[in-house]
Amino acid sequence: MSILLAIPVLSIATILQSAVISRMPLLHGTADIILLTIIAWAVQEDVETGWQWGLIGGFLADFTSGLPFGVYTISYLLTTGLAIALRKRIWKLIVLGQLFATVVGTLLTHAASLLAVFIQGTNLPLREVLETITLPSIFLNLLFTIPVYILIQEIALRLHPEEIAI
Amino acid sequence: MKRRFPSIIRNIVFSLLTIGLLALALGGYIGPLSRLALAPLVAAQTWASKQYQGLEDFITAPRDVTVIRQQNANLEAENAHLQAQIVTLQQQLTEYEILAALLDFARAHPEHQYLGATVIGRDISPFLHYVIINRGSDDGLRRGMPIVTQNGLAGRVSQVTAKSARIQLITDPSVKVNVRIQPSRSEAILTGSITGEVSLEQIPQNAKVNPGNLILTSGLGGNYPPNIIVGQVTSVKSQEYALFQSASVQPVSDFSELEIVLVIINFNPIEIEPLLPVPKTP
Numbered sequence: 070m071s072i073l074l075a076i077p078v079l080s081i082a083t084i085l086q087s088a089v090i091s092r093m094p095l096l097h098g099t100a101d102i103i104l105l106t107i108i109a110w111a112v113q114e115d116v117e118t119g120w121q122w123g124l125i126g127g128f129l130a131d132f133t134s135g136l137p138f139g140v141y142t143i144s145y146l147l148t149t150g151l152a153i154a155l156r157k158r159i160w161k162l163i164v165l166g167q168l169f170a171t172v173v174g175t176l177l178t179h180a181a182s183l184l185a186v187f188i189q190g191t192n193l194p195l196r197e198v199l200e201t202i203t204l205p206s207i208f209l210n211l212l213f214t215i216p217v218y219i220l221i222q223e224i225a226l227r228l229h230p231e232e233i234a235i
Numbered sequence: 236m237k238r239r240f241p242s243i244i245r246n247i248v249f250s251l252l253t254i255g256l257l258a259l260a261l262g263g264y265i266g267p268l269s270r271l272a273l274a275p276l277v278a279a280q281t282w283a284s285k286q287y288q289g290l291e292d293f294i295t296a297p298r299d300v301t302v303i304r305q306q307n308a309n310l311e312a313e314n315a316h317l318q319a320q321i322v323t324l325q326q327q328l329t330e331y332e333i334l335a336a337l338l339d340f341a342r343a344h345p346e347h348q349y350l351g352a353t354v355i356g357r358d359i360s361p362f363l364h365y366v367i368i369n370r371g372s373d374d375g376l377r378r379g380m381p382i383v384t385q386n387g388l389a390g391r392v393s394q395v396t397a398k399s400a401r402i403q404l405i406t407d408p409s410v411k412v413n414v415r416i417q418p419s420r421s422e423a424i425l426t427g428s429i430t431g432e433v434s435l436e437q438i439p440q441n442a443k444v445n446p447g448n449l450i451l452t453s454g455l456g457g458n459y460p461p462n463i464i465v466g467q468v469t470s471v472k473s474q475e476y477a478l479f480q481s482a483s484v485q486p487v488s489d490f491s492e493l494e495i496v497l498v499i500i501n502f503n504p505i506e507i508e509p510l511l512p513v514p515k516t517p
Contacts, residue, residue: 083359084356086359087356087357087358087359087367088355088356090359091356091357091358091359091361092357094361097361097429097430097431098361099359099361101359103359130359133358133359134358134359134360134363135358135360135363135365135393135394135401135403136360136362136363179362182360182362183362186362186363186408186409189409190409191408191409193362193408193429194429197429197430198362198429201429201430202361202362202429206361
């Protein structure tokens with residue numbers, strides 16, 4: 070059920086990303102709602118389908134983006150792995166895990182994108198990329214990550230209600 | 236006899252009084268007296284009427300307030316509906332203005348055939364300058380078709396699906412457009428950047444380039460049709476020891492506000508790679 074739920078949720082996130090979020094840059098960086106949704110799902114306590122969500126989100130992003138296919142899938146899967154590892158270690162302060170995974174996930178995604186663009190033959194100045202794209206993107210992702218986490222937590226609680234000991 | 240006599244006299248006196256009063260009233264002689272007599276009557280009637288009005292208002296007020304509240308709610312709903320209509324009409328007016336400008340562009344360049352398209356999204360990667368339009372192969376679009384706005388060149392079709400296409404803008408870092416600078420007619424290459432700024436590279440040292448010069452597509456390389464306006468030179472960087480000059484460009488199209496574009500559908504990009512000489516291996 071939660072895997073099936075990934076398709077509409079991540080599709081909505083992809084549409085929002087393309088139609089709305091990408092038109093609201095800070096300098097030249099943008100938030101990544103798909104990444105935030107995947108991280109928020111992976112850090113939820115009773116969720117076991119984090120990898121599947123990472124895969125579906127990566128496919129949707131790769132189909133939508135002009136970057137070579139696989140860039141987003143690989144970076145989202147790596148970020149999902151990090152989020153799951155953090156959930157097992159920081160299970161009491163999972164919001165911190167969400168924030169940390171957001172920063173690292175943004176850096177991973179941007180590094181993969183930069184590498185893909187470089188392989189295609191375009192040299193981008195690293196300092197300019199950091200100043201105008203990556204840092205503003207990290208800021209925007211941190212801004213959006215808590216609202217996305219709360220929303221995904223609601224969905225996860227409805228699918229996996231808490232067990233009460235009697 | 237005695238009993239009848241007093242009653243007859245009483246009746247006669249009463250009749251005489253009545254006739255006398257009527258005569259005086261008709262003559263206008265009892266006006267002040269009537270005013271004096273009616274004043275307390277009027278005061279009492281006024282007081283009674285006020286008390287009745289107050290009681291009537293008290294009883295009927297709740298019904299009136301409910302009616303007024305309902306009317307207020309209806310008016311607010313109608314106002315909100317009208318406000319939404321205004322926003323829609325303003326949006327339609329903006330689209331109409333853009334379409335009128337695009338039509339003017341198409342009429343000014345009748346050598347091409349155009350297909351209008353709406354921009355429905357942007358690439359999710361901040362490293363790429365792509366937009367997505369709502370026309371695809373079902374509408375006759377092919378990879379490589381140039382895209383223009385009412386001002387000039389915007390980009391070209393990069394990928395096509397049945398119902399949509401991805402457009403690579405000329406501000407993309409990987410774009411190179413062969414251009415010609417007017418009026419010197421010098422050839423140069425227009426390149427994009429990660430920040431969206433465009434610049435000219437490989438301008439010959441002997442070329443006279445000044446701020447304000449117009450930049451048009453040259454048609455070299457076969458990727459874009461010639462003589463489409465691209466932008467204007469804003470500053471020139473020239474060093475005596477350098478091989479080439481470079482310049483900054485202000486594009487004519489505003490890429491942050493792209494809403495409707497034209498696809499030039501009767502232009503086929505030319506593949507010149509088979510014509511390029513291949514170095515012979517020793």
